Amino acid sequence: xxxxxxxxxxxxxxxxxxxxxxxxxxxVYIPHLCFHPDFKAHGSxxxxxxRIKGLYRTACTTPVVESMEVININxxxxxxxxxxxxxxxIEGNHVCPSCEKSGSCTLQSVAExxxxxxxxxxxxxxDKKIDASHADYLLxxxxxxxxxxxxxxxxxxxxxxxxxxSGRGLDAKLVVNSDDGKLVNSAFEKSDRAASICPVxxxxxxxxxxxxxxxxxxxxxxxxxxxxxx
Ligand code: SF4
Ligand code: FES
Numbered sequence: 001x002x003x004x005x006x007x008x009x010x011x012x013x014x015x016x017x018x019x020x021x022x023x024x025x026x027x028v029y030i031p032h033l034c035f036h037p038d039f040k041a042h043g044s045x046x047x048x049x050x051r052i053k054g055l056y057r058t059a060c061t062t063p064v065v066e067s068m069e070v071i072n073i074n075x076x077x078x079x080x081x082x083x084x085x086x087x088x089x090i091e092g093n094h095v096c097p098s099c100e101k102s103g104s105c106t107l108q109s110v111a112e113x114x115x116x117x118x119x120x121x122x123x124x125x126x127d128k129k130i131d132a133s134h135a136d137y138l139l140x141x142x143x144x145x146x147x148x149x150x151x152x153x154x155x156x157x158x159x160x161x162x163x164x165x166s167g168r169g170l171d172a173k174l175v176v177n178s179d180d181g182k183l184v185n186s187a188f189e190k191s192d193r194a195a196s197i198c199p200v201x202x203x204x205x206x207x208x209x210x211x212x213x214x215x216x217x218x219x220x221x222x223x224x225x226x227x228x229x230x
Pocket of ligand 1: 143144145146147148149150151163174197198199200202203
């Protein structure tokens with residue numbers, strides 16, 4: 001098989017694979033948020049950036065080329081990721097100690113992996129809503145990072161398009177497709193793939209708050225050397 005390198009580690013790949021796909025197959029972790037192996041790459045969060053020939057590239061959209069040399073972990077790349085993560089933290093309302101997803105949140109764990117302990121920029125405290133209209137699920141829009149995983153899951157797997165992103169730039173927000181924008185009046189069901197895809201604490205099941213005790217949560221038990229988030 002042809003090979004390439006990530007941080008001096010030789011990795012085999014299949015033609016057509018992206019850097020992140022080949023890395024995953026080899027057990028090499030590249031931090032990411034909007035990538036999920038079940039879906040076509042989205043390329044929006046840019047947390048998976050790596051350096052190739054001196055340029056920053058997103059590992060989820062860049063095809064591997066034989067003998068390519070990829071820098072995944074060094075101070076410069078991690079610093080770049082931290083700046084992106086910092087913006088996500090200050091643009092939302094992420095109150096980790098009181099969030100049910102704490103310990104199982106991909107944003108939190110990627111920040112920890114990259115060394116971001118607390119943002120240096122001021123928080124924006126945007127005015128975001130909570131939708132508790134549905135009997136089985138709660139939507140807390142304060143934590144949405146606009147990764148569009150729920151949008152893709154609902155559209156491509158559930159064939160419902162319950163979720164969509166409305167607006168652009170700082171005005172972009174997650175919306176629910178129903179007459180009044182409430183989840184209860186949408187086609188959403190708890191068996192939907194979209195119900196379990198959110199990497200942060202937006203789409204949460206009701207009646208089971210803080211079910212998994214500290215020490216047993218997803219990122220409490222994951223082996224940091226063999227981690228994959230999904
Ligand atoms: Fe991503 Fe969750 Fe926001 Fe959907 S609700 S866009 S899955 S962060
Ligand atoms: Fe590659 Fe989001 S994971 S851009």
